[in-house]
Amino acid sequence: MDLATVLLLHKSSFIVGAICFSYVRWRSREPGLDLLAVGCCLLAVASTLAGMGEQGSIAVVLWTFGSFSVGVTGYSLMAMGLLRLSCRQRKWSDWILVAAALILSAIVGGMHWYEYNPARAAIFNAAAAAFLTTSGTRIVKDFFADRLPARLGLLASLSAATAFSALVVVGMIFPDHAPIEPRYAFFLLIICHFSLALFVVVLVQERAESQLRHLANTDALTGIPNRQRFLASLPGAPRNGDAFIMIDIDHFKSVNDLYGHETGDVVLVGVAQAIAAIAGKGMSLGRLGGEEFALFLGNQTEETAFAKAEEVRRAVKALVFSAGTTVISPGVSVGVALWKGAGDLQKLRDQADQALYCAKRGGRDRVQLYVHSPLLTSPGPTDSQTAGCLR
Structure with missing residues (x-):
């Protein structure tokens, strides 16, 4: 599969995710969905910049450093959105993830690491794996308080995405010893993005159904079973x-x-x-x-x-x-x-x-x-x- 097709699918996965999260956010009050939608939009922009750069239609600095900084920020917002969706709370401490993405972008820009494609791709995917791992850890932690089956699917999607991001990193650093070619790992990562969007929607739906069952079985005044x-x-x-x-x-x-x-x-x-x-x-x-x-x-x-x-x-x-x-x-x-x-x-x-x-x-x-x-x-x-x- 050629790079242009892979980048198109990569961008499409985030566009689909942004549409799904925006629609579900419109229909529900679950926290974090807005951040997930914005994060997907930023990642779609980053993928578009990368595609335009590969075609030579924009300046090198714009697509290399621009796609990196926008994409890393998008992943940090997605991780922040998943944290809030998991625990159903809005915490100021979650913004540390965005701050980390901005600091990393500043370091990469200051050191000019974005000019070297393998280094840029390795750092980008390592950051993505770190953000995804943070989200998965919270999903596991909150499972005991919110035991919905969709959490398992969401965790599996995050785990797979983390693994494929890590494989891309290995492939960029050790191209001769990578267990799978980076482009194939990148393609599988795209599938994980679709899966992630699917299980987020399912999780919100399961929560709504759980709330309806609770209301149907609970005395409205006293809060005990009816x-x-x-x-x-x-x-x-x-x-x-x-x-x-x-x-x-x-x-x-x-x-x-x-x-x-x-x-x-x-x-x-x-x-x-x-x-x-x-x-x-x-x-x-x-x-x-x-x-x-x-x-x-x-x-x-x-x-x-x-x-x-x-x-x-x-x-x-x-x-x-x-x-x-x-x-x-x-x-x-x-x-x-x-x-x-x-x-x-x-x-x-x-x-x-x-x-x-x-x-x-x-x-x-x-x-x-x-x-x-x-x-x-x-x-x-x-x-x-x-x-x-x-x-």
């Missing part, structure tokens, strides 16, 4: 040790009536966060509606399930909210049911509901365990006063 997500998280059939805990805020309607719905929302969010802190990652949590919440946990005994429910009750009881000069200290009634080897999850939930009803009837601000006889409660009436609730 009824749909909670029910979907339950196992297909109950097992020994499975426990259902139903939680209801006591006298919540009175809070709304006396202090307004804004205060009621503050109380609701505070209670939800307190329950979520107790739940942790070892159990399913959800807001079923209104002021009612539910917990589902496995490998429990009556004592441990009751203790967990009591921990929730105490945590909520410790909350204090202010409404003007008034202090609101909410309480919750809690019903607990443990699967005994009969019935399905719906029956287990019904039993927890019945226990919750008993807790409310028994004085509220208490935990009630569903048993056939007698009932374990805390604190409140004696077992004999509440045992009839579940008959």
Whole structure:
């Protein structure tokens, strides 16, 4: 393949990338896409200058030093854009990459290294490999916080581009010992540019879909899983040790009536966060509606399930909210049911509901365990006063 064709494909890969990044940036608010688009535009300009220089249509200094400085700056902006896209943050420290590109350009210009083609190509591709490596490192680091499959494709594209850039460097410095001719490595690098643009677009799309799933499964007010997500998280059939805990805020309607719905929302969010802190990652949590919440946990005994429910009750009881000069200290009634080897999850939930009803009837601000006889409660009436609730 002749050099003119390779340069045309090289320029085309960056033009396609700039168009893709600009369009996706227009459709989304993901940070870094604008820098990726600008970086691709600069690299397309650098490739154009190189092509014109090969044809002899512009001054030698303009295409040699111009293509180098513009191209290195373009790669630094692309790396900066990938950093911001990966972590979804804009940091002033990212501009160090651009500063490094400008300093390198000044050194190459001052030393006149751009006049020697192998040296210019080797330094340019070494800088590109360094910028790509920086981006790939951040992609790996942020994978644990944002586990999207497109990150793997993006990382593979960056790794391949880094490897081919390094091969170009080796070919320029050691032409007789290079494992692959620089022009072939350069051509494969062009394919990586297309792949890079593809996986950036896919990453943005996967993030949008992930956000939609999160919104669909999360209660908008409290930020915890909603009824749909909670029910979907339950196992297909109950097992020994499975426990259902139903939680209801006591006298919540009175809070709304006396202090307004804004205060009621503050109380609701505070209670939800307190329950979520107790739940942790070892159990399913959800807001079923209104002021009612539910917990589902496995490998429990009556004592441990009751203790967990009591921990929730105490945590909520410790909350204090202010409404003007008034202090609101909410309480919750809690019903607990443990699967005994009969019935399905719906029956287990019904039993927890019945226990919750008993807790409310028994004085509220208490935990009630569903048993056939007698009932374990805390604190409140004696077992004999509440045992009839579940008959």
